Amino acid sequence: MSVEQPYRPLDCRHYDALELACLRGDRLHVELRDGQVLEGQAAGLQTEVDKAEYLRLHTDNGEQRIRLDQLQAITAQDPQVFAGRMVFD
Incomplete structure (x- = not known):
């Protein structure tokens, strides 16, 4: 997914819920802003050099x-x- 816009961090409560889901390896139904839908197991969160954060699924x-x-x-x-x-x- 190529995103040209500057990264906007998530609210802490959302980040914490994602972090817990990753720690447990929970299965997630994920809806993206572009309408795409994914399903899979939460595998971790990752921060890049530019401070953009990613969910690994x-x-x-x-x-x-x-x-x-x-x-x-x-x-x-x-x-x-x-x-x-x-x-x-």
């Missing part, structure tokens, strides 16, 4: 890196992580 098509400010919403397949669908402002 293991999908059936291999690992995907998703820039966090491109997230529209996520739904954990395990409701113990967070309740329902989390929408990113």
Whole structure:
């Protein structure tokens, strides 16, 4: 995914929920701002030199890196992580 716009960090509560999902290796349904939908196992968060942060997601098509400010919403397949669908402002 090529994104030309400057990175906008996530709110801490959203970042914390993603971090917990990655630690547990939870399965996520991920909706992106461009309308794309992905499903896979949360594998980790990664920060690049330019301070942009990414979610690493293991999908059936291999690992995907998703820039966090491109997230529209996520739904954990395990409701113990967070309740329902989390929408990113």
